[in-house]
Amino acid sequence: MSLARAATSRVRLFNLTPAANSQHAQKRLGRGQGSGRGGTSGRGHNGQKSRSGNGKPKAGFEGGQTPIIKLFPKRGFVNPNAKVYAAVNLDRIQHWIDQGRLSCSPENPITAKELFLSGCIHDVHDGIKLLGDGGSALKAPIHITPSRASKSAIRAVEKLGGSVFCKYYNPLALRDCVKGNTERTQAAPTKRNDILWYTSWKNRGYLSPEALSKMPVVEDRWKELSKQFLMYKEQGIEQQK
């Protein structure tokens, strides 16, 4: 029934049609010559591709020629403990502050959460590292607690009276930081290298005694941790050279 006649007639079960071009007829292979897909059913004559089952060699196979995956030797290893930090430069932070997308104070420093939610960082990866590109663009003091910071970034920020304290975030602590969960205790560093790194003022580590005296918000736990981590210095352990 043509659409015009159907439009004027009553709506019944026998005059319903789907929207034009909304339904495509199924491709049915091997059903005679008139269909255009009879006989060899669109596979041509003989050959690997005309066979039943997969009909294809395995992925990466190049007909017997040494495949590109095998041409070159293996190299190196992948370190499972490697950390990828999300780098953020000083000029980017200053630009965000100028736009009004970021703000900070000594009590509420910039953390991974503010950087992520404001769009300064697109993914926090294993933590934030503050880098010093465009340090001359900084105008006002900044207070920031990244996972790591480069020396030039620390210098540039502190020149203007800001503060950088590097805090240890394990994956769970980083997630809590970004999501805003405050119920869990954030874990202390466990690896020797991390402990040495975060207890040194050179890196502005949050567990160094100078940082604990300068930070506006300090947990009692950190003070105890710092004391325990630095006990080895008085214990007369010989430095291996």
Place this chain on the structure above:
Amino acid sequence: MFSCFRLALRRPPTATRSLSTALTDSLAPAAASVPPTAVSRPSATTPIHDLKGTSSSSSVVASPIIQPVYLSMSSLIPAEEDATELDEVVELDPFVFDHPIRRDVLHLCVVQYLDSLRQGSANTKTRGQVRGSGRKIRPQKGTGKARLGDGQSPMLRGGGRAFGPKPRDFSTKLPRKVIQMGMRVALSARLQEHGLGVVRSLEWPGFKTKDFAERLEELGWKRTLFVTGHDQVPDGLRRVTSNLYKVESKSAQDLSVYDAVKWPRLILDLPAVEWFERTLAKSASSAN
């Protein structure tokens, strides 16, 4: 929300009314000469000054004027002869009962309903399921005939079926809102074709099917589906319609788009109208 009100139509009281006029009077949507009295009806769009928008998304919306649809009510139980001629009129939500007709949406809903009815129990045995041994039935070479393995191969008589039907589920899924639109389109189509009636109540006091059949003759309702807004169809109506093949009764929540298209006449009671207007209304969160 609908409202139902009595209108004095100033009709000269006539002793006898012909069947055809009774038909047209009971089912024709009321003409534009019927003035809508002051009925407070919450419109679908709230006035702009009531919106407390702060972001740039609040802008002046040019909303179309919503004209409600009016329908004269009918009655299962005949009115007394000496009662004053006052016709009741029900005001219907145009979004539900005056929706643009979309036959393709109806097609989708009907096909989905019919798919869901399929039993899907066709079954065949494959060559692995046909009973028989795996013995090679003739030697590979030397017989001059084709090579054959076991006797259940699909090539052979008595063998299994290659790629035959297996029991499967034919039901398909359709977005919930498409089905809701289908119901709105179906109800609107029925109203447009003068196939929709609204009664105050679907209670039938009698016990005899014959009396009910006579009343339907009087009203001229031939193939009718009675739809009630309650959870169950009233006992009286159920009793009296169960043996009539051209008449059925259902509750509104059991009504499918297929039923609404199949039955040429739907008689709803007021709770049913309310149920449809509630469940099919434009949601508050939609963009329109």
